[in-house]
Each structure stands twice: as structure tokens, then as C-alpha cells.
Amino acid sequence: ERLVDAEVDSEEQAVEAALRPKQLGEFIGQPKVREQLDLVLRAARARGGTADHVLLSGAPGLGKTTLSMIIAAEMNAPIRITSGPAIQHAGDLAAILSSLQEGEVLFLDEIHRMSRPAEEMLYMAMEDFRVDVIVGKGPGATAIPLELPPFTLVGATTRAGLLPPPLRDRFGFTAHMEFYEPEELEQVVRRSAELLEVHTDAEGAVEIAGRSRGTPRIANRLLRRVRDYAQVKADGVITREVAAAALEVYEVDGRGLDRLDRAVLGSLLKLFGGGPVGLSTLAVAVGEERETVEEVAEPFLVREGLLARTPRGRVATPAAWTHMGLTPPQQSSR
Numbered sequence: 190e191r192l193v194d195a196e197v198d199s200e201e202q203a204v205e206a207a208l209r210p211k212q213l214g215e216f217i218g219q220p221k222v223r224e225q226l227d228l229v230l231r232a233a234r235a236r237g238g239t240a241d242h243v244l245l246s247g248a249p250g251l252g253k254t255t256l257s258m259i260i261a262a263e264m265n266a267p268i269r270i271t272s273g274p275a276i277q278h279a280g281d282l283a284a285i286l287s288s289l290q291e292g293e294v295l296f297l298d299e300i301h302r303m304s305r306p307a308e309e310m311l312y313m314a315m316e317d318f319r320v321d322v323i324v325g326k327g328p329g330a331t332a333i334p335l336e337l338p339p340f341t342l343v344g345a346t347t348r349a350g351l352l353p354p355p356l357r358d359r360f361g362f363t364a365h366m367e368f369y370e371p372e373e374l375e376q377v378v379r380r381s382a383e384l385l386e387v388h389t390d391a392e393g394a395v396e397i398a399g400r401s402r403g404t405p406r407i408a409n410r411l412l413r414r415v416r417d418y419a420q421v422k423a424d425g426v427i428t429r430e431v432a433a434a435a436l437e438v439y440e441v442d443g444r445g446l447d448r449l450d451r452a453v454l455g456s457l458l459k460l461f462g463g464g465p466v467g468l469s470t471l472a473v474a475v476g477e478e479r480e481t482v483e484e485v486a487e488p489f490l491v492r493e494g495l496l497a498r499t500p501r502g503r504v505a506t507p508a509a510w511t512h513m514g515l516t517p518p519q520q521s522s523r
């Protein structure tokens with residue numbers, strides 16, 4: 190279990206629910222998405238109808254579930270939450286769709302992981318608010334058309350590019366969520382600290398935000414660990430020193446790299462002079478699986494500009510040397 194994993198862990202869900210902004214005005218950051226969504230929802234309300242289908246793309250932990258709940262709240266509508274992997278058969282989807290109330294928001298997380306037949310059923314449901322339920326098998330099979338009440342589908346995916354174009358085209362509004370700026374994460378930390386009733390000074394919030402990898406979920410998680418430390422080791426107040434000391438205990442460094450990230454970068458620098466070195470060799474040196482290095486550690490290191498994937502292998506950037514407090518070997522002057 191990594192403290193800096195952006196995916197939600199099962200025990201965390203209840204805590205997270207308490208920290209979710211409930212209205213668009215409370216949602217921090219993502220100014221473009223907020224502005225556009227505000228227009229979409231206002232217009233739908235003014236027409237007295239349901240909002241267009243909304244596609245939210247972006248990395249885990251950036252607020253897609255939260256936004257879908259806000260959409261429902263702003264439309265004064267109920268919400269049903271499910272996910273692509275939970276829908277194995279078209280029949281599963283038909284059951285959900287046919288039980289929706291008029292105006293209901295259906296949040297479909299990881300929509301790119303739905304089965305093919307379900308996906309095709311969804312096309313028709315989104316466009317015509319109708320599904321064909323197939324009864325029977327083989328030549329005797331018949332399609333029974335079923336009318337659906339108008340609803341708003343909110344689909345979420347890590348990458349909009351993963352969706353087949355016919356599905357993508359059926360969304361009236363598509364929003365791409367970006368990683369958050371440090372100042373926005375500071376606001377997230379301050380807001381959550383208030384809700385958790387823990388005192389955080391301005392620099393304490395800055396310190397936590399800077400280690401949160403652009404992701405509100407991680408910011409909230411780090412805040413909870415720092416709060417524990419502050420209660421046990423300090424007087425309950427989160428200052429810069431308290432936050433830094435707490436996150437040192439949890440091995441999350443000043444830029445949000447954890448033990449695994451630092452092991453990868455450390456090996457690349459110390460054993461291979463900064464590369465280029467092949468992924469497999471690097472993985473052996475770190476003592477991890479290839480996939481772990483490639484899929485768990487590298488994406489953030491690449492995003493931070495600390496590591497580059499080149500055709501000749503993995504290469505550390507000058508920023509990596511600085512960050513790890515190491516000096517690059519002297520270039521031979523010949």
C-alpha cells in the first residue's frame with residue numbers, strides 16, 4: 190500500500206465522502222471545467238430538462254466522482270454510481286437503465302472497461318433513451334424495445350482516447366481534468382483541515398500540497414497522516430516542520446516521491462551514472478518487477494521531468510541529480 194497511490198483504497202471511501210465538495214462553488218481548481226459545466230447545468234435547469242451526457246477524463250483522484258455528485262446535486266436529481274468492470278453483460282446495463290428515475294444521473298466510472306455488447310446498448314440508450322432487450326437465443330431471438338426516462342450519463346475515464354469514437358461522440362460535453370497547481374492543493378488541504386477540525390498554518394498546508402503529486406486524493410491522505418503525527422508528537426498543530434517530519438516518517442519526500450520512486454531514481458543515478466539503461470536491468474537493480482518500475486514508479490518520474498524514456502533506455506535528467514542531491518559524473522574531456 191503506497192501512501193502516494195492515486196487510486197482510492199477501500200477503507201478510505203467513508204473518510205473521503207466526508208471531504209467531498211457538494212456544490213460547484215465549493216469545488217477547488219479546474220476553472221475551465223467549472224465554468225463550462227456551470228453553463229451546461231444552468232441552461233439545462235432553465236429549460237427544465239435533463240443535462241447533456243458528460244464525459245470526464247483525467248487521472249485517478251482528481252475529482253471525477255465528486256463532480257458527478259455535484260452534477261446531480263446541482264440538478265436536484267438522484268445519482269446511481271457504477272463502473273465499467275461491474276457491467277459484464279448487456280443485461281446488467283439494461284437492468285440499471287430500466288430502473289432509472291426521470292432526470293437521474295448515472296455515473297459510470299472506468300467507462301472504457303465496459304464489455305462490448307453493453308457498450309453498444311449504451312449508444313442507443315444515450316441517443317434515443319431506448320434499449321432493445323434481446324429475449325431468447327439463436328433464430329428465435331427477439332428484440333423487445335424498452336423506453337427509458339431521460340437521464341444524464343456521466344462517464345469517467347483515465348483517458349478519453351481509450352473510448353471508441355462512437356461512444357465519445359455521444360457525449361454533449363467533454364471535460365478534461367488536469368493535475369492541480371500547488372496553490373489549488375493548498376486550498377484543498379486547508380478546506381479538508383477545517384472539516385477535520387485540525388489546525389494547519391499556512392506553511393503547513395504548503396508543505397503537504399507540495400508533496401501531493403497534483404492530486405487532491407493524495408493531499409487529503411497525507412493530511413490525515415500528518416494530523417496523526419501532529420497529535421502524537423506535537424501539540425496537534427500542523428506547521429511546516431511538523432508536516433515535513435511526519436512525511437519523512439512515511440518516506441514521502443519534498444516533491445512527493447516515495448521509497449520506490451527514490452529507489453528507481455537512486456539506482457539509475459548511482460549504479461548506471463544516470464543511464465541510458467534498459468528497463469529490465471534497472472528493475473533487477475531495484476529488486477522490483479519490470480511492470481512495477483514501468484507502471485507504478487515511472488509515470489510520475491516522467492511527469493516530474495526527472496526521468497526520460499528513450500529508445501536506448503532510461504535516462505535521468507539534470508533535475509534528477511539535483512533532486513537526489515548527487516553530482517553527475519564529470520564528462521571525460523577528450
Ligand code: ADP
Nearest residue numbers: 205208209217249250251252253254255405406
Ligand atoms: P476520482 O473520481 O477522479 O478518482 P474523487 O472525486 O473520488 O476522484 O476525489 C478524490 C478525493 O479528493 C475526494 O475525497 C474529494 O473530496 C477530493 N477532491 C477531488 N477534487 C477536489 C476538488 N476540486 N476540491 C476539493 N476536494 C477535491
